Structure formats: C-alpha cells, structure tokens
Amino acid sequence: QKEVEQNSGPLSVPEGAIASLNCTYSDRGSQSFFWYRQYSGKSPELIMSIYSNGDKEDGRFTAQLNKASQYVSLLIRDSQPSDSATYLCAVATISGNTPLVFGKGTRLSVIA
Amino acid sequence: NAGVMQNPRHLVRRRGQEARLRCSPVKGHSHVYWYRQLPEEGLKFMVYLQKENIIDESGMPKERFSAEFPKEGPSILRIQQVVRGDSAAYFCASSLDREISPLHFGNGTRLTVT
Numbered sequence: 386q387k388e389v390e391q392n393s394g395p396l397s398v399p400e401g402a403i404a405s406l407n408c409t410y411s412d413r414g415s416q417s418f419f420w421y422r423q424y425s426g427k428s429p430e431l432i433m434s435i436y437s438n439g440d441k442e443d444g445r446f447t448a449q450l451n452k453a454s455q456y457v458s459l460l461i462r463d464s465q466p467s468d469s470a471t472y473l474c475a476v477a478t479i480s481g482n483t484p485l486v487f488g489k490g491t492r493l494s495v496i497a
Numbered sequence: 498n499a500g501v502m503q504n505p506r507h508l509v510r511r512r513g514q515e516a517r518l519r520c521s522p523v524k525g526h527s528h529v530y531w532y533r534q535l536p537e538e539g540l541k542f543m544v545y546l547q548k549e550n551i552i553d554e555s556g557m558p559k560e561r562f563s564a565e566f567p568k569e570g571p572s573i574l575r576i577q578q579v580v581r582g583d584s585a586a587y588f589c590a591s592s593l594d595r596e597i598s599p600l601h602f603g604n605g606t607r608l609t610v611t
Contacts, residue, residue, distance in 0.1 A: 419599055419600075427604075428588055428602045428603060428604050428605050429540065429588070429602050430602075431599050431600070431601060434599050473539060473540065475540075475600075484530055484542045484545050484553060484556075485530075485542070485600055486542065487532075487539045487540040487541075487542075488539055489538060489539035490539050
C-alpha cells in the first residue's frame with residue numbers, strides 16, 4: 386500500500402515568516418513529487434514539482450527532496466495571508482499506469 | 498487553451514437516484530483520472546482511463562460506480578443508487594501521455610445526496 390503522510394495541522398505562522406510543510410512517503414520506487422495548494426471549496430492547483438534530490442526554488446517557494454529518507458518538504462518564504470490554504474503532497478512512480486497518491490494535506494494559516 | 502472542464506459544478510440527488518459527472522480533458526489529452534475528496538480529507542484515486550479503456554480502477558467501489566471515456570465525447574463517472582456517503586467533491590484530471598506528468602485538475606463536481 387503506497388502511503389503519503391502529512392501533518393494535518395493547522396500550521397500557524399505570522400505574516401512574513403517561513404512556513405515549512407513536510408511529507409513522507411512509503412514507496413521507495415517513487416520518482417515524481419508534487420505540491421498542490423487547495424483553497425477551501427476550490428480545486429487543487431499545482432505549485433511545485435520536483436524529481437531529483439536537493440532543492441528547487443520558484444519564487445517564494447522551495448521544494449526539498451531527500452529520496453534516501455523518503456522525505457519531501459515545501460518552504461514558503463515571506464508568508465502572506467493569501468498563502469493560507471491546504472497544501473497537498475502528491476507522489477508517483479514513473480511506471481506507466483501509476484496514478485498520483487495524495488497525502489491528506491496540511492492546513493496552513495498565515496496570521497496578519 | 499481550455500483546461501479540464503467538469504460539469505455540473507454542483508449536483509444534488511436524492512438517495513437512490515443516479516448521478517452522472519462529466520469531464521472534458523484538455524484538448525489532445527487521452528488520459529483521464531478521477532479522484533474523490535471527502536470533507537477534510539485528501540484526494541483519493543478512483544479510476545484511470547485512456548480513450549475507450551479502463552487502465553486502473555483499483556480505487557473505485559465495486560458496486561454502483563462506473564466510468565467510461567468514449568472515443569468521442571467526455572469521460573463520464575456514473576454513480577447508481579446514490580447514498581449519503583457518496584456526497585463529496587469529485588475531481589477529474591487529464592494528461593497527455595501515460596507517463597506521469599503533473600496533473601492539472603478541473604474545478605470539480607460537488608455532489609450532495611439528500
């Protein structure tokens with residue numbers, strides 16, 4: 386059973402701080418890792434993808450991947466109230482038919 | 498470029514009725530995925546279809562649920578004899594080829610069973 390685990394939160398950070406969101410996964414064969422943001426009542430929106438160990442930066446977002454530890458994280462710098470949402474970690478193996486497996490998400494609240 | 502289109506956005510059904518949810522993938526995409534999301538829960542994979550074929554339905558309940566993706570027209574997720582526990586948001590995503598690329602989701606259909 387492939388599993389993706391996230392702390393459900395809520396994670397509260399003050400405006401301007403760094404928010405750190407963590408995710409672990411069980412399938413060592415996983416090759417692709419994604420972070421989605423979902424506002425309440427809306428559809429998930431892809432914000433980051435990462436495929437190799439290390440850091441990947443895109444604006445205020447940094448994804449970090451450590452395949453040996455089966456761990457992927459998302460850092461949000463200079464957090465804004467508009468970042469308040471649920472962040473979903475998703476994992477896949479590149480093996481043709483494998484669908485994305487999602488964690489339950491971490492609810493982030495940025496306090497102004 | 499239109500993204501993944503789902504309709505209806507909201508669907509209300511009484512217990513025992515049928516629900517039909519439609520998904521039109523991004524133009525040119527031949528792979529469709531359906532996910533279900535219960536309140537305060539993550540996205541649960543239901544079924545993966547390629548044109549005219551079901552590739553993986555391991556996440557779909559064996560009874561009352563079916564899915565199709567015909568050669569022409571949208572993908573349909575059909576739920577027969579709905580029960581209150583079917584109330585959820587149902588999201589569809591599509592991709593260009595069989596390798597996993599980032600999935601982009603439609604706006605979802607929110608099914609309420611009364």
